[in-house]
Amino acid sequence: MRILVVGAGIIGAALADRLAGRDEVTLVEAEGPGAGTSGTSYAWINANDPADPSYHRFRTAAMSTWRDLAAGFGDPAWYRPAGNTIWADADDAKSRLADRVTRLAALGYAAEVIGPGRLRELEPHIRVPDDALIAHHADEGYVHGGPAARALAERARESGAVVVTGHRAVRLNTEGERVTGVRLDDGRDLDADLTICAAGWRSPALLATAGVVLPLVDPSEPGSDAPCLVATTSAAPGVVNGLVHAPGLSTRPAEDGGLVLEADDLDAGVDESASPALMDAVGAELLARARVLIPGLTAEVARVRRCVRPLPLDGYPLIGSQRPGLYTAVTHSGITLGPRLAVLIDQEIHGDASPELDAYRPDRADS
Template sequence: MSPAADVVIIGGGLEGTSAAWNLTRRGVTDVVVCERATVGSGGTGKSSGIVRCHYGVSSLAAMATSSLEVFENAAELLGTEIGFHQTGYVVGVGEPNVDALRTSLAAQRAVGVDTEEIDASAVATLWPAARLDDFAAFAWERRGGYGDAYSTAQAYAAAARRAGATVRQGCPVAQILVAGGRATGVRLADGSTIGAGTVVLAAGPWSVPLLAAHGLDLPITVHREEIVLIDPGVDLGVVPVLSDLVSLQYVRPEASGAILFGNSDLSVPSPADPDTYSNQATEACLERAAAKLSHRFPGLTGAGVTSCYAGCYDVTPDFNPVISASPIEGLIIAAGFSGHGFKISPAVGRLVADLVVDGHSHDPRIPASDFRFTRFAENDLLRSPHPYVGAGEMR
């Protein structure tokens, strides 16, 4: 095979480029990233970019809080700003979820998350336009906010290149090559091959057929999610991200002054083909957004839709990712992020680098076993011990 690399990464989105950058930080610089189109052109480019650590799964909370170091220090660590806005993050719940919120906050603090419970008067100061009377409790993360996933992937890729990695765009992978039960490289769509000591598969939903060719079932389904951008009609000032687990929506400010609306009700999936899905919100989505926003922000009578788009989640049965060695020696999987990939992407790259170099996680708060590929066949799904009634996927 010619050429060859120590590590070939399939996929140039957030997770693949973060893995490349983190590998170079571990001294592995003979890395080739194969991206079928351009860096960040898949699910990464459609991310709503929420940054939060509010997870009931402790390892995810730890990944999110450890990732903040990169978001907060991007200019130093990555060589450029990445569009991170540290507005803070509020999550509000109804009466049935108060105990789960408080128990989850304690567990989050145990792994280093800077979070606290605050009262309605504090939230009213943070979000003066919001109706709060149907909430029963709130949590606040001062270090939360939102960012630009596309810019972040570009920054990972550029930092990896400066350290010696190669990022090949317009380079689709057709096959993972395996000999004697071990991954030996990849075959590209043009028929050429790249040999590798290790292959990292980080291609989102496109990971599934590459594994299926070797008899491995990665249980990912593709869910289409719609985003609506709203002109509030007034200057809201600086407001935090709000995760509304009563109306099941999330809203965050845009730097332009607009509001980004996303749906948090994932109980009814919207299956899609990641190559052919519609990029427009449906009429039903627009009506749902209008109803939810009118309920939560009744004073914004002059608000109106400015634009909309859709993206796809690569969703596993437990809505948690696979970051794991596979049954094929030398093949690492990082896929199935279920809409959570941006906020944990720095930690994902570190964990992938740990698995490649040492075969285990170096952070005791983030056991690799939590994200193992085999958990689905074992019927041992990764679930929050503090689930929210009606919003389980929020964790």
């Protein structure tokens, strides 16, 4: 089958890697692999929410697929199953955390409450109040999304995929109802038996060229949750070993030896044109919080980047065929889910049903 994958983020790159060799794959990327959301993502691989047991199972399976995928690359530096430490100090937050740990453990998920001694072994440099409740999840981890997407795209190319970078698909080509490929920004038409839209938060714009609607949060809407800011610091080697979720700050090691810093509450007011002043202010606040969490931290903010979450309106993945010749694969938590989605989509487009995907069809709101 001639398959055209639009977008080389974690989802498109994992798909191209999965399909190359068996299918005639072309991967089209407007910039470079990993240049979109995947390259700026906090990229925590997890199933740390027991609220929806079916979605929890889906994500747990995805964590396992990551382990298999990474093993195939021989312990790559971009896959770090380094565990997650999370703590709470306010009474209501402590009670929610304790409840979550109990429910996750009951589902067979690695979740435990730990004491200060164990915390010192895991994360010796972080400071936690004496009365905090601390949880640890040994099976969670993170990836460096940019390098991971590049490695997957490169392996797809080695397996025979054609990787076209620096060219945007400006429209879907159609014959009647059927999507027959894309037109690129240089006027070239690429034909395919199946076009897979994995263009992340930009997917609605591409799909709209064939009249297809995707229920994704519009990042340009005032007050949208999609745009956000993520900071990285200068080198801070060994300061944090895994993921650390403190009240008001999430952090983990960055790919170049610094720290990734993120806090959802600071994203209010971030829109399409986050001003340099806002970005500086958010960077300074993230660093101030990091210095409370990690006394003695000497690193400075190296970079603050604006990024956009591909947020489905109901929060769940949007996966499936929307027209003959067209398949869509867009989701938040795409880092956690990308490789698993690639396995299931591969199965499905080659004729074996993937019932695990049935809950996540893009047209579910209409049915």
